[in-house]
Amino acid sequence: MTMPSIGTALAWRDAARTLISANVPPQSVTWGDEAEPPGLWDTDPPAVGETAVTVPRGFIALANAVVWHNDPARFALLYRVLWRLRDTPHLMSDRADADLAALRQMEKNVHRCQHKMKAFVRFRDVGTPGDARRSFAAWFEPTHHTVEPTAPFFARRFGDMDWRIITPDVSASFINGQITLAAGQAKPPLPEDASEQLWTTYFRNIFNPARLKVKAMQSEMPKKYWKNMPETAAIPEMIENAPARVQEMNRAAPTIPPLRAAKVLKHVATLGTVWSGSPDELTAAISACTRCDLHCNATQAVLGEGPSDAALMIVGEQPGDQEDLAGRPFVGPAGKLFDQLAKEAGLDREKAYVTNAVKHFKFKPQGRRRIHQRPNTSEVLHCKWWLDAERAAVKPKVILAMGATAALALTGNCSDMAGRRGVARILADDTQLVLTFHPSYILRIRDPGERHAAANDLRRDLALAHRLSLKPE
Amino acid sequence: MSAQTLESKLAILSDAAKYDASCASSGSTKRDSRDGKGLGSNGGSGICHAYAPDGRCISLLKILMTNFCIYDCAYCVNRVSSNVQRARFTVDEVVKLTIEFYRRNYIEGLFLSSGIIRSPDVTMSDMVQIARKLRHEENFRGYIHLKTIPDAAPELIAEAGLLADRLSINVELPTDAAVTQLAPEKNPAQIRKAMAYVRLRKQESADRSHTGKQPPRFAPAGQSTQVIVGADASNDATILGQSTRLYSSYGLKRVYYSAFSPIPDSSKNLPLIRPPLQREHRLYQADWLLRFYGFELDEITGVTPDGNLELDFDPKLAWALAHRGVFPLDVNRASRELLLRVPGFGVKTVNRILSTRRHRSLRYEDLTRIGVSMKKAGAFVTATGWSPAALTDSAGLRARFAPPPEQLSLL
Numbered sequence: 001m002t003m004p005s006i007g008t009a010l011a012w013r014d015a016a017r018t019l020i021s022a023n024v025p026p027q028s029v030t031w032g033d034e035a036e037p038p039g040l041w042d043t044d045p046p047a048v049g050e051t052a053v054t055v056p057r058g059f060i061a062l063a064n065a066v067v068w069h070n071d072p073a074r075f076a077l078l079y080r081v082l083w084r085l086r087d088t089p090h091l092m093s094d095r096a097d098a099d100l101a102a103l104r105q106m107e108k109n110v111h112r113c114q115h116k117m118k119a120f121v122r123f124r125d126v127g128t129p130g131d132a133r134r135s136f137a138a139w140f141e142p143t144h145h146t147v148e149p150t151a152p153f154f155a156r157r158f159g160d161m162d163w164r165i166i167t168p169d170v171s172a173s174f175i176n177g178q179i180t181l182a183a184g185q186a187k188p189p190l191p192e193d194a195s196e197q198l199w200t201t202y203f204r205n206i207f208n209p210a211r212l213k214v215k216a217m218q219s220e221m222p223k224k225y226w227k228n229m230p231e232t233a234a235i236p237e238m239i240e241n242a243p244a245r246v247q248e249m250n251r252a253a254p255t256i257p258p259l260r261a262a263k264v265l266k267h268v269a270t271l272g273t274v275w276s277g278s279p280d281e282l283t284a285a286i287s288a289c290t291r292c293d294l295h296c297n298a299t300q301a302v303l304g305e306g307p308s309d310a311a312l313m314i315v316g317e318q319p320g321d322q323e324d325l326a327g328r329p330f331v332g333p334a335g336k337l338f339d340q341l342a343k344e345a346g347l348d349r350e351k352a353y354v355t356n357a358v359k360h361f362k363f364k365p366q367g368r369r370r371i372h373q374r375p376n377t378s379e380v381l382h383c384k385w386w387l388d389a390e391r392a393a394v395k396p397k398v399i400l401a402m403g404a405t406a407a408l409a410l411t412g413n414c415s416d417m418a419g420r421r422g423v424a425r426i427l428a429d430d431t432q433l434v435l436t437f438h439p440s441y442i443l444r445i446r447d448p449g450e451r452h453a454a455a456n457d458l459r460r461d462l463a464l465a466h467r468l469s470l471k472p473e
Numbered sequence: 474m475s476a477q478t479l480e481s482k483l484a485i486l487s488d489a490a491k492y493d494a495s496c497a498s499s500g501s502t503k504r505d506s507r508d509g510k511g512l513g514s515n516g517g518s519g520i521c522h523a524y525a526p527d528g529r530c531i532s533l534l535k536i537l538m539t540n541f542c543i544y545d546c547a548y549c550v551n552r553v554s555s556n557v558q559r560a561r562f563t564v565d566e567v568v569k570l571t572i573e574f575y576r577r578n579y580i581e582g583l584f585l586s587s588g589i590i591r592s593p594d595v596t597m598s599d600m601v602q603i604a605r606k607l608r609h610e611e612n613f614r615g616y617i618h619l620k621t622i623p624d625a626a627p628e629l630i631a632e633a634g635l636l637a638d639r640l641s642i643n644v645e646l647p648t649d650a651a652v653t654q655l656a657p658e659k660n661p662a663q664i665r666k667a668m669a670y671v672r673l674r675k676q677e678s679a680d681r682s683h684t685g686k687q688p689p690r691f692a693p694a695g696q697s698t699q700v701i702v703g704a705d706a707s708n709d710a711t712i713l714g715q716s717t718r719l720y721s722s723y724g725l726k727r728v729y730y731s732a733f734s735p736i737p738d739s740s741k742n743l744p745l746i747r748p749p750l751q752r753e754h755r756l757y758q759a760d761w762l763l764r765f766y767g768f769e770l771d772e773i774t775g776v777t778p779d780g781n782l783e784l785d786f787d788p789k790l791a792w793a794l795a796h797r798g799v800f801p802l803d804v805n806r807a808s809r810e811l812l813l814r815v816p817g818f819g820v821k822t823v824n825r826i827l828s829t830r831r832h833r834s835l836r837y838e839d840l841t842r843i844g845v846s847m848k849k850a851g852a853f854v855t856a857t858g859w860s861p862a863a864l865t866d867s868a869g870l871r872a873r874f875a876p877p878p879e880q881l882s883l884l
Contacts, residue, residue: 094832095825096839119520123577136576157514159506160612161576177509195573201480202574205487206535207525210734210748216528220521231523239526246735254741257554261545264553268543268658381592412594412626413601428627428670 003075005034006148006170006181008067016063016079020053026083031075058092059085065107068114068145074106113144118153120225121165124193133176137164139187139228147172151179196230203231209242210249270382275389279308282389286359292382294360294375299324304355304390312352312469313396315387317405317438321370324361329354334440338402341439341455345462352469353394357401357409358383375405377414384409391431398424399431400465402458403438411435422461424468432468436461477560483570485560489540489551490586492736493643494699494729496521496532498581498616501638501694511612513575513582515638519616520581533584533618534574538562538600542588546645546656547743548704550736551588557738561590567603572611582616582638583607589622597625597633604636616694623660623667630667631691634674639694639726642667644719647712651705655743668723671696675724695726702756703733703749710770710780713759717770720763730756755782762788765820766813785875790816793853794871800853801865805834817850849874 001015019029059082066074081099085091094100117140127135136158140147147165151172154163164173168184217235226232270291277285287301295301302319305328322332330338330349342349358379363370375383387409391399401410408414410433421436437458445451477485498519505514521530539561540551550557562570571583585603589596600619607613619637621630634640642664646652649661671692678691698719700712716728732748739745759782762768766789774780776791783791793800793816802811804826812823825843829835837859841847852864852873864870 090832093828095829095843096833096835098842101842115520119522121578125577134576138578153514153516156505156507156516158512158576159509159514160512193577195577198480198483198570199574199577199579201484202487202534202536203523203525203531205484206491206531208491208527208529208734211527211529211732211750213528213750214526217524217526220528220530221524229523235526242526249735249737249739250745252738255556255738258556261554264543265545265658268545377595378591381594408594410626411628413598413628413632425628 001029001031001075003031003033003067005145005183008145008148009064012063012067012075012078016082017053019079020082020086026076026080029076029079031072031079033072053086055082055085056089056092062092062103062107065110065149066103068110068149069106070144071106077103077106110144110146110149113142114146114150114153116225117142117146117150120221120229121154122196122229123163124190125195126191127162133160133162135162137166137188137190139190140165140167141224141228142167142169143224145169148181151181155179200231200234204234204238207238209238209245212239212242214239270385274392275385277389279393282386282393286386289359289386291385292360292379294358294362294379297363298360300327301359302327302329302356302361303359304353305329306349306353306355306394307351308353308394310351310353310394311397312347312465313391313394313399314352314354314465315399315401315406315410316354316356317403317440318356318358318375319361320372320440321361321363323356324370329356333443334438337439337443337455341459342462345459345466347462347466353390353396355387355390357387357406359386377408380405380409391429396431396469398465398469399427399433400461401433401435403441406438407435417441421457422464424464434461434465434468436465479566479570482560482562482566483536485558486537486540486562487535489537489557489588490535490584492550492731492734493535493584493586493620494529494731495618495641495697495727496530496535496584497639497694497697497727498532498618499694500726501616502690504614506612506614511614512572513613513615515581515614515616522579522581532581533616534571534580534582535584536562536567536570536586538567538585538587538596538603539590540588541590543591544589544656544658546659547740548645548655548701548733548736550738552740554740555738564599564603564606568606568611571607571615572613575613575615580615582613582618584618584620586620587622593622593624594626594629597622597629601629601633601636604633608636618694621667621671621696623664625667627670630670631674634671634678634691635689637692639697640671640692641697641699642671643699644715645699645701646705647700647702647707647715648705651707655704665722668696668698668719668725672723696723697725697727697729699729699731701733702730702753703746704743708780709752709756709759709782710774712756713763713770713774716760717763728760730760751784752782755784755788759788767810768792768814787816789814790849790874794874797865797870801855801861802853804840804854804856805830815850815853817846817848817853819844 003011063078066078077099081103091097121138121140123136123138126137147167147170155174162175165171166185166188171182171185173180283303286303289295289301302323316330319329320332320334323329339349358375362373362375364373399410401407404414404417417435417437424432424434427433437454442451442454442458445454501515503515503517506512519532521532523531525531541559541561542551542553545552545554574580585600587596587600604617604619607617617637618639619633621633621640621642623642644664645656652659652661674691678688681687702712719725719728730753732750732753733746734748735745759773762773763770772792773788776795777783782788802815809823809827812818812826822844826835834857836857840856852861852870
């Protein structure tokens with residue numbers, strides 16, 4: 001029986017099925033690879049016999065791996081075990097049988113070879129810019145005939161690109177989603193790939209010279225694979241320099257910390273802390289705040305207002321021009337719109353605690369006007385201190401955060417509000433949080449239809465927050 | 474300062490990332506890109522694409538987003554008071570490196586960690602942005618491991634869990650006291666709270682809604698943590714005690730032990746030592762015995778009076794040598810629980826013994842064929858035609874397993 005080098009698994013299965021159904025004993029079959037010349041007394045295989053054959057599932061999996069081994073005796077050994085299985089179907093669960101142990105060893109070799117192929121194939125970019133699909137190629141030298149059984153893995157992994165794996169045994173290519181197998185080839189010239197340099201840089205730097213374990217590396221990455229892996233060229237030098245690098249680290253005296261370290265640590269010290277004064281002192285403390293530079297230009301800190309036991313807390317961005325002058329939140333144009341929508345949503349502003357994420361007005365003077373500037377992350381974080389203190393004092397059941405700045409202060413995330421608004425979420429302290437647009441965003445929309453839709457959304461969210469705050473525990 | 478090239482940034486930020494031991498890329502959901510609309514696959518078991526001369530596998534592109542950091546942890550190369558060179562990747566640079574490396578089959582995915590810049594929330598939000606871009610713009614289906622910043626807002630951790638396969642938060646040191654001393658800005662209670670949050674979110678994502686719909690999987694490859702060994706004075710019993718608490722409380726997939734290893738520009742508060750690699754190895758072995766072999770913590774750490782594992786013997790062998798009354802065990806009759814306690818028997822070996830002894834009684838050579846190292850196990854088992862006789866109780870047994878004496882170096 002001659003087995004082809006492509007499609008070996010199916011060919012062996014068909015041949016074995018034919019032989020065993022015709023009751024041909026193992027000793028009267030000679031098996032050979034395609035490469036071997038046929039024997040002198042070879043005869044044509046018999047016709048399929050009458051006997052139906054059933055085989056344990058475990059054997060099929062075993063055979064499907066073993067056929068890819070490079071030992072020419074594998075086919076005969078497989079057939080011998082298949083023959084024995086007819087009378088002893090439980091043989092597969094006998095872990096100490098000598099024939100099966102040999103097959104299992106082959107299976108292990110093949111699996112290891114497949115695994116190493118999945119790991120050590122290195123593609124180079126062979127495409128041209130502008131191609132619809134990118135194109136890569138690799139040269140690899142497997143120990144066993146593992147290209148065919150491993151090709152589907154690469155197809156699953158690199159579904160959106162074309163690739164070729166060229167080996168002296170069998171070559172596989174994947175073009176436009178189709179795997180094609182062909183005979184082996186000699187090593188082709190592949191173009192240089194700039195990523196290999198980056199990869200080697202990574203390989204050099206991820207190595208810890210204080211933990212040199214060369215044997216552990218070589219047992220997992222045997223030298224036979226090295227010649228086709230770009231990073232391995234750096235290994236001798238990495239090993240050679242390792243002891244000196246460690247000595248250098250040990251010898252180096254501790255250095256003086258950079259100047260910025262003290263400043264940064266001071267900043268860090270403020271991050272984890274919470275305001276610890278009594279609630280009565282809070283307003284005075286906020287008014288006197290100099291935690292960031294915004295206080296220098298603003299008229300005053302604008303404090304939150306509303307009942308100190310409100311069930312609903314509404315958080316805006318920062319005071320605007322009007323608020324800065326009046327010292328009260330939400331009294332400018334955006335405040336007017338807010339009042340109107342709140343009223344339509346059935347929400348009584350007097351019953352909610354209304355405040356801002358940032359307490360001072362940030363602006364850029366332009367002629368006779370002050371242009372609103374969005375507070376940066378650092379300012380928001382500094383002022384979060386006060387917002388957290390207000391939350392601790394009021395203990396609202398529900399917080400409505402209007403706009404990205406309020407969302408940043410409360411969730412740490414200032415991404416697009418459109419996808420996040422309108423649902424209730426739970427904060428770490430079990431407060432419910434609803435995100436929504438800031439009223440000033442609605443005022444900025446030019447298109448009347450869009451403006452109307454956004455206003456509807458805001459009204460709906462106001463109603464949702466209101467409803468949640470009324471709900472009994 | 475001239476602008477850094479991508480290559481020099483990569484050098485700085487991979488050098489800074491190498492002290493994180495985890496490189497696992499296994500155990501996530503199965504997915505692939507056979508539909509041609511994305512890149513990458515995940516098959517359950519991980520693949521190590523290369524090995525560095527430190528014997529560690531390289532499976533993921535393990536980098537820091539930035540090594541600027543506002544914290545001052547004495548053991549860390551990136552602490553604010555260190556004078557190492559600093560760099561920061563942009564979001565696009567990390568995405569490009571990951572995709573280009575992946576396409577060339579260098580890696581299984583990305584392990585992204587970061588120094589803390591400005592605030593925990595800002596840092597976490599940038600990391601989430603990278604993961605989001607990889608998943609949603611590049612349709613990347615490979616593995617993503619995100620280091621979670623414990624103080625970051627829950628919403629950010631929630632999004633991270635939906636994008637990444639694994640989340641991890643390092644407990645860093647075996648005791649809260651050591652954390653307070655060596656990493657003053659870190660808060661051990663906050664770290665535990667963050668791990669609890671991840672576990673709860675994972676549980677929620679496993680429940681089907683009332684319509685029977687499965688919610689999106691949250692960190693399908695679970696969460697892990699790392700603890701540095703040898704930077705403080707804790708003994709192995711303390712370290713393993715912490716691990717058992719972490720495994721049971723937060724359902725961790727792995728606790729990684731990382732021998733405290735010399736760093737460039739070390740802190741004067743924490744003198745450098747030779748990395749205790751053997752101790753690290755023994756801790757991993759003990760960790761396995763606790764999780765898969767039915768050993769109790771005090772059985773393993775009770776062998777020596779000081780609560781440290783023996784360095785010369787693996788913990789199972791050390792236990793067996795101290796409890797010889799249990800042995801020799803008859804491999805043809807002993808229970809699974811007891812067989813698991815035989816030095817040289819692994820879980821697979823025991824399963825094979827159990828399945829084979831249904832058919833026949835096992836002999837010495839059967840055991841070797843099954844994969845047992847009889848050199849190790851021989852003194853502790855009997856089989857058909859094999860008995861260790863007096864060897865089990867002999868005074869010289871310990872010496873048989875001890876490593877050969879080593880010539881001390883003169884220098």
